Amino acid sequence: MSLHLIAGGAGFVGVNLAAALLDLGHEVVVVDDLSRGTLSAMEPLRSHISFTFREADCSDPEAFDQAVGELRVDEIWHMAANSDIPAGVADYRVDLRQTFLTTVSILDVMKRRSIPVLHFASSSAIYGDHGDDLIHENIGPLQPISNYGAMKLASEAQIRAAHEAYLSKASIFRFPNVIGIPATHGVILDFVGKLKRTPERLEVLGDGSQQKAYLHVDDLVRAMLHIRDLGGKFAVFNIGPVDDGITVREIAERVRDRQSPTADIHFGEGNRGWIGDVPRFRYSVERLLGTGWSPTMGSRDAMQRAVDEIIAQEVRR
């Protein structure tokens, strides 16, 4: 059993990962500045004897080092990042600090302390718009169109250089759109919130034809642990479902049907939601499938489950 540190572990993916690592018998320490993650998201974890939470800003090497303190950490999972892509487009400093300088700071502390293993939550946003081309891990050119994607790519680059110099093992997980709870952002939560405020009307940005693939967070966590078990020295994997995704229209209809069946849905125009959002995306997970992993849910199943989970979460509040 090992001591795992999850940077940004009070966020959506982090708390699900923490629960899975605890289930496997590991010790888990979460370091998070609670700027996006919350104490309540960690509530189910805090009673666990092998769980520790330390509040610190992971983008500040001194603060992060102090948070690690006396702990002898075996592996770091870097899940700390901005999660509001439009906010990062409006002000580049958001992703600079939260998405990139967290990576720099974590690597700094890993070097000082000789912590050998890093797992990093990267993103499909590093690729940019490739039209109808299937996006595999070695595709080029890499042309992220948001500061978020740019700073994830910057992080990958810095980790690659650190691996050359001092890291023993690094895994790069290129996340798809991930859904589930505790939801903090995203299209489903957005629709649920809108219908809570106006139960008879759901406004949708764009014409609803935008199609995306979604992975449930349970499958994401299974994939990350699977990749860890493969034991590669420098592993880069797209993670995602195997289907081509579902449309925004389908999500809107599902939320409406489950939450407020008599509501009218009103669509806007165009198929690009915001600057930095890639309209169409064909994501290859062949490399990961080749290692024996497969998702238990396609985009539709994942969405339907997440819709019910998020409605339950929002009604509880």
Place this chain on the structure above:
Amino acid sequence: MSLHLIAGGAGFVGVNLAAALLDLGHEVVVVDDLSRGTLSAMEPLRSHISFTFREADCSDPEAFDQAVGELRVDEIWHMAANSDIPAGVADYRVDLRQTFLTTVSILDVMKRRSIPVLHFASSSAIYGDHGDDLIHENIGPLQPISNYGAMKLASEAQIRAAHEAYLSKASIFRFPNVIGIPATHGVILDFVGKLKRTPERLEVLGDGSQQKAYLHVDDLVRAMLHIRDLGGKFAVFNIGPVDDGITVREIAERVRDRQSPTADIHFGEGNRGWIGDVPRFRYSVERLLGTGWSPTMGSRDAMQRAVDEIIAQEVRR
């Protein structure tokens, strides 16, 4: 005629670019913090009526903005970067600030002031080690093995995202090894310096078999101006000679023959000079050749000319 700002314009490439832009009748303002560039490197420029120098740290947005001051800049050439790759491997903060945060800061000021056109000195170091594969602009994966290469890739990514949001035009020049004067670093200057100190003995790091392609700075500047004239909205070009390069042994022998013909050359072991240095490199410039540019000198001619220029430079001092 336009007003061109060269960030890092007191450095090796910057002063050559400034001279070429002045020759074409443009106005040129150099902004440089003189941490690597020097006043003496700009000496030949400073008498020109269309040349201005302003001292400022390009990695500080406020300082850079203040340096731009009342000027109505049409195009920015971003040549500011760390040039000491091993120093950047030893301390990541060197490339973080000098190679990457310069880019971030320059983009910040371009957005504020609506300066529409950016030309960026990127590097073949963004690619990492691809063995015998020919490195073209769209190759993947991108796995830089130095912090310098990582922060050049990070800069490219940030520029790509800025182009999506507000820049009108961007060109990315992926530089090869560039030689010429005023030389501030590099293998030729290193050998010339060693032979000045010990005229009878030249120590070479590695076994001398390491092979690299070199471009003369005159050809580099011609290539950048050629790419600017193509007028693409987002242009990415490898720049380099068309040959496979020359060995360190050949450079050492040429320097010895021209500077100190009776010296003995002593080689070390291995073919990798330092961490972050890619031993073999096959660089494709097909995209650039396809636009009608070609180098006037191959690696050998470029090296022979640069050896004479650098010996003359060092003897003058």
